[in-house]
Amino acid sequence: MTGEEIKSTLTSYNLQSWSKQRGLNPIPVVKGEGIYFWDDQGNRYTDMSSQLVNMNLGFGNKAIGDAIKKQVDQYCFISPSYGAESRAKLAKKIVELMPDNMGKVFFTNAGADANENAVKMARMFTGKNKIFSRYRSYHGSSFGAGNLTGEPRRYPLEPGIPGFVKFFDPYLYREAVCFESEEAATAYYIRKLEEQIQYEGPDSIAAIAMETVTGSNGVIIPPKGYMPGVRALCDQYGILMICDEVMTGWGRTGKLFGFENFDVKPDIVTFAKGVTCGYIPLGGCVVSKEIAAYFDDHLLSCGLTYSGHPLACAAGIACVEYYEEAHILDNVVAVGKVLGEKLEEMKTAHPSVGDVRYIGLFSAVELVKDKVTKEPLVPYGRDPEGVMGKIIGMLKEKGFMTYSHENMILIAPPLIITKEQLIEELAKLDEVLDNVDRKIS
Template sequence: MKKYNFKDSKVIKEIDLLKNLHSWSAQGNLDPIVVEKAKGIYFWDSNGKKYFDMSSQLVNVNIGHGNMKVIEAIQEQAEKMTYMGPGFAVDVKSELASKLLDIAPKNMKKVFFTIGGADANENAIKMAKMFTGRDKIFSRYRSYHGATYGAANLTGEPRRFPAEPGIPGFIKFFDPYLYRSPVDFKDEEEACNYYLEQLTEQIIYEGRDSVAAIFLETVTGSNGVIIPPENYLKGVREICDEFGILMVCDEIMAGFGRTGEWFACDNWGVVPDLITFAKGITSGYLPLGGVLVSQDIADFFNDTTLMCGLTYSGHPMGCAAGIATLDVYQEEGLIKNSKLRGKVLGEELELLKEKHPSVGDVRYIGLFSAIELVKDKVSKEPLVPYGQDPGKIMPLILSKLIKQGFFTYTHENIIIVAPPLIIKEEEIKEAMQIMDRVLSEVDEMLK
């Protein structure tokens, strides 16, 4: 076996490019940052350069990097028991399930643990079909639910295309994306009614007795932090009740304080039938996800075999990390902090929108926000066409941000801003000064 000096950053990058495949990338033009350490809301590269982690990596490191409470919990569990099969009762699995159900909507009664978000959605699809005896699954065009085969079919945006032709029975509908709506609504209520009526009509055309579930990212994540109109989710709940359809809230990105509440659905007082979760449950310290199910669904599987199984379901190490992470949220007041610091972030975003011709819209809830870039504020023409970026404009903008120490990611014509929930007011303002400078460069590009 050939030996390499993995203390040398040049070797690390060379071997990474030679031997690893990177997600969502053409492999030939990659230039990954070699990261040396991470702490709090920052990480440092091998040259000692510091970056604001303004996307919490993949909107998952909610409690920030290097939290010792979680690290010590992982160490303690590793010494006690690293693994036990999912058929056993283990203390940390029972404790985490109990803690989760304490903070979840009150109709949630049981948990099925998974490895991450995609397989949480995979198993929620199967549960919905088994419970209802129906075949069709509705989800929205501007959605991302994972890259495994079922979750990719559930996904609405272009990352679903490699999984097509797909599984029969996956139906897409339009989100209430008011900024890009073809209809000029007089107010939010009119818009809400329009999209709910469209959804009802589509269900009828698809066969009202054939639809098992409607899946929604409670707040659409990577596809633009699209926040639903005030009564939209309640309206979807009523439609589901009318037609005997299960309402599934994908809270993988929006859960665990990201929107200023434990779960995003709490912002609107909506009670879904299933909730899928991952990311913030361990803040990325270890892989873990799951499905929360209502009393009715839990009761159904008392007599019906649950045809779901994973080798690593309820993994003790992940559960130990999850317990400690939930404790950190509570002990450090991070749910409240998300709401308070979210107001500061919102104010900064509104200033950017007012100042920069390239900023068409900003959307924010808690510490979950997006900046939508346009060629023209009046026409709202996107800076890059949907699903295309032939001039590589968005990667160029992203590289300018990263060069100045502002790390995040983009999708379509949108820049995501979702820092760890531990961020301070002065840190938000300092980081957004970088954004301001880069957006000024984007403005110049439009001239």
């Protein structure tokens, strides 16, 4: 098919997610290599969001491709109840990479069903029904994960499933209170969370689920002591701690898993995205030894046709091994330092940049109309004039491909990006921000 035929056929027969369908103009992609991809006209684009923060190792990783081909030659699928070598090897490898309290993996197809099954297991294990999650969170768009989600993408699912309770994020930039330190902020947020636990009834709360670092909703990094503080509340009240590592897992923050930055051991960890870098869909939830032992004698009422799909697990083994053998974490730390420095420079230079937040190669630029009042460039949950879309369009014209959410621009390039490549791309962002500055002045 020509590029025009691809576009015409797609827009005629395919519903594209998170979009009004009229006027869509998808780029026909014909090639991908490393951090770049090309359209049918030969135009090159730089993937500065790792697609959907999942292609951590970029396009064309030979080790992953070869592993998939080898598994295809053996067999492509066998039911989850049968013994598949790739399934066994990946499960063992993942558990060994986890803290010493973790026991077993349940494989899923993606992050949303990983979070749904984590919630089911928490409810089965504790016998309680309520699940706490944060307002500025995204855990997936299927019905259960969408109820776990806090941001506006949950609205079409409402009225929702009983038992899902929301609490506030430690979002210091937008907090009405000015804290003297991160520790003071932590004390405040933990105290408010404990108060809400008391109001909801500790004996009814099965789990507190959190993105370890809030992802698309602004890369909100917990202040010092916050995660241990939540862990302590969970221990005190017999509540499970679920860490959603769908975005932050597999090296994104400079650690293999985001929670390693904060010195905590969760009870359940959900993952997806970077475990195969999108080469084949795969997700899962890792549960503690205690939870795993519970299901020795109690029915695990969870099941998926493609749980632990052999092709996906083969891709996962190759992917995880590549992280280790290519020293990807070292690159994330080194290049992430440059990313942070450059973003801080932009924050100082541009009136439209209210805040920048970054950890490893995971970052967000928060755009405002006024630095003093912190008025966001677009109102929460709405962008009636398509302002953010226009900004993303300006970046696209320069070949800088990413996405926005609310008044944030997400920057999360593949973990293989070099310092030189990063600097080249951030110069494009700098130019576009000059344009935004002029529009708000």
